[in-house]
Amino acid sequence: MVPTMVDVNKPSSGTLNREAFSKVKATGATIEFQSVRKAYGSVTALHDFSLTIHPGEFLTILGSSGSGKTTALNALAGFSGADSGDILIDGKSVIDEPPERRNLGMVFQNYSLFPHMTVFDNIAFPLRMRRAPRREINERVERVLEIVRLGALAKRMPRDLSGGQQQRVAFARAIVFEPPVLLMDEPLGALDLKLREALQFEIKEIQHQLGCTVVYVTHDQREALAMSSRIVVLRDGRIEQVGTPSEMYDAPKSRFVADFIGQTNLLAADLSTAGSVSISELGAVYRDADSQARQGAWYASVRPEKLQRRPAEGADIAVGVTVQEAVFLGDVIEYSARTAHGALIHFREQRRDRDRIPERGETISLVLRPSDVVLVPDLAKTGR
Amino acid sequence: MKRSLWEKSGRYLLPVYFVGVLLYLLLPLLLVIPMSISETRYLKFPPQGFTFRWYQEFFASAGWIDATLRSVLIAAASAVLATAIGTAAALVLSREGSKAARAAGPVFLGPQVVPVIILALGTLLVFSRFGLYGSLWGVALVHAVLALPFVTTTVSGALRQTGDTLARAARVLGARPHEAFWHVTLPTIRPAVISAAVFAFFISFDELVIALFVMGQNETLPMRIWADMRHDLTPVVAAVATLLIVVTFAAVFMSDLIQRRAQRRAG
Known part of the structure; x- marks a missing residue:
């Protein structure tokens, strides 16, 4: 020594x-x-x-x-x-x-x-x-x-x-x-x-x-x-x-906070029917027992790391997307992709050695847990 | 082809222009110096012979020396006054959110805009009313008014540069208002204050119009020069002018040096 x-x-x-x-x-x-x-x-x-x-x-x-x-x-x-x-x-x-x-x-x-x-x-x-x-x-x-x-x-x-x-x-x-x-x-x-x-x-x-x-x-x-x-x-x-x-x-309480803190996908959500959440840009409708019928401008905030390519327990929402861009960041790969409904979304995954990185233009399927969707109001539009 | 000719001449044009401006500024001053050593009894250019006689005459004449001392005294008092008042005014003007102060800002530039002869006339009226005719302190007071805009703008500029933040830092760290001013604000604006004081001194020192109106028998140096030019026109005037040029340049150079050093320090 x-x-x-x-x-x-x-x-x-x-x-x-x-x-x-x-x-x-x-x-x-x-x-x-x-x-x-x-x-x-x-x-x-x-x-x-x-x-x-x-x-x-x-x-x-x-x-x-x-x-x-x-x-x-x-x-x-x-x-x-x-x-x-x-x-x-x-x-x-x-x-x-x-x-x-x-x-x-x-x-x-x-x-x-x-x-x-x-x-x-x-x-x-x-x-x-x-x-x-x-x-x-x-x-x-x-x-x-x-x-x-x-x-x-x-x-x-x-x-x-x-x-x-x-x-x-x-x-x-x-x-x-x-x-x-x-x-x-x-x-x-x-x-x-x-x-x-x-x-x-x-x-x-x-x-x-x-x-x-x-x-x-x-x-x-x-x-x-x-x-x-x-x-x-x-x-x-x-x-x-x-x-x-x-x-x-x-658990951001508003669209502003969801957007301001960290990265997120903000997608318009329709909550007009009690017990049901509809996110048209993902083509997703799912049951949410706690959800009451709400009017006004609501958004689904989905963090990029919550969207995954691998099927997972409870990940009931499936979204088909076309890969636009893959950005290699070392330990993480960030993707931008377009849904069948035209929305541009971002997702991110940990890089694993044998994973093949999907190419530009490739269509893949992503899954998401309903519990990972945070519903936030746009306070500027719906009032406080 | 044409452009390259332009480029070539441009390279020489700017220095030539610069020298031209310099001559324009300095020639009247430089002409005075040789005239002060001429042996003739009247102002003559080009000078004939060489003598320091006119300088000796200046120092031997009670009239000239009295006028000089009087002017130095007035200018010193005026500089102290203008610097103190102008710095205080700049402090108020620089304070954020002081609407009344901001509205009053242009008033401080007034003396620089109003023709001096009007100020002189007003001064005469006020002085005769209050028995200040011929008073050194009285004229110093009025000269300070002339110098105020200069002090205020110079110090305001320095304050703007340091901003309120240093004073605020001092306050929140425990300094009372006067302590923050004394230990923090004043040292950071000191170079500007010094150079403002130097200029205030010379604004008073070479002021003629107001002095002519209100000083009567108590001649100041510019008044003495003025009188000499009208009656005798001896080379003593040129000798005095030469001395003034030397002293003024030395002072301005010093104040510039102080400013530069401060700027380098602020870095």
Whole structure:
């Protein structure tokens, strides 16, 4: 065995120093949004936003631009007030408190490191503002620098750091005073994909070890699925759905959520007859004992991995399709295919060694379990 | 064939044009310098002989030196005032969602648009009413008004670049409003503030019209130059002008250097 040298201070090292964690501990706070409403002129950015975030939870507010996610975060941070409603942290109303009195750690999309201060001074800033004694400042800054493994860069200026290093400094600065709540506004938005994925794990780890409550804002559904303990999907200033990542993926409550989170096939469904579901684009009609007669725009959401070529137990729906395209992704093969009724659908299968990949134009038969079909209303059309 | 000729001439045309513009800008300035060393008792170009006599005369004359010191004092006071007020105004203007401030924005550009002679007339009326005629502080106050638009636009530009986010970051991390300004906002806009102050200084330093209207016997340097040109037209004027050119270029160059260094730092 040749012993390997590990340079713990190597600044580019992507992993966190786990031992250093044991000395930093924050207690997560409860956050309550109570009917928070905020309008900009005639545009209501947030309607009646109510949500309770539990201590130590990693809650992601997910939405596209203009969904109100930034408005919600800004209201919590204290950058913009609310027109009505209240925000409580550990049961205490903070709606009238300025940002500096809310005791929040925050990481911004563009890092927002102070360009005229060294890494050390940036991280020391929250402690200095809190009038911490010099010795404590030195100890704490060194500790978090150890966690993010940037100890060797303490005297550097932000401009001399890479994007990933700047982001870690921003994290260090946000957690150095062990805040009960950590806010993150698309903190990985400016980084490239590889680094983003690596940092996702780091953030989760920081949060686990620290125990603080995290409110994370993003438009990236994959990021939300990967990191959150719960996700809130916002759309046009309203909550579309709240749930764990698997709930959001397996049981979306609206067409929007089904479409927004993960990939899916959305096919118009006819529910006008009780106990029966008809998906004309698949040429499928099946019995569903629980299903009541419903009017309006309903859709069947079918995840691509639920459509299979092999017969399976309970897979009662059979669909004949013509293969359009097969995309080889290594472990998985993704297909697009057209049904006899003209609908374009996508399906995906794990690659097995001896499988023959169907060719373009080939007609194959797919099967599907009725229980894997999720029926979702189009809230924009049927109303809420 | 035709195009290639164009291309060939284009390669030379642009540098030639550039040198032309440069001469256009600098020639009047450059002509003054040789005239300041002419041995003749009146302004003459091309100069005859060589002497530093006119420079000595400038430094020996109480009238010239008093006027110079007066102008420096007025310009310094005016620069401090304009920089403080203009920076504060830029901070308010940059604040998001401040509708009233945005509506008031163009007012800050007013002094740059209104003819100076109108401002001078108004100043005269106000000064005579309040007994400010000939007051150094009074004229500094009015010069600050002239410099305000410049300071406000320069600092606003810098603020727009850093945006609100740095100040917000400071606030949420525990800084009270004045701490966020002092520790974060001000250091990031410092280069712009410095260069605005330098320009504000020179806006006041070379201002003639308002000074002529309200300063009376308390001559400023531009007034002294003006008077000398009308009565004596000695090469002392050229000597003063040369000194001013040197000082101004040095100051502008320094302020430019500061800006550049800051830009490199922001990277």
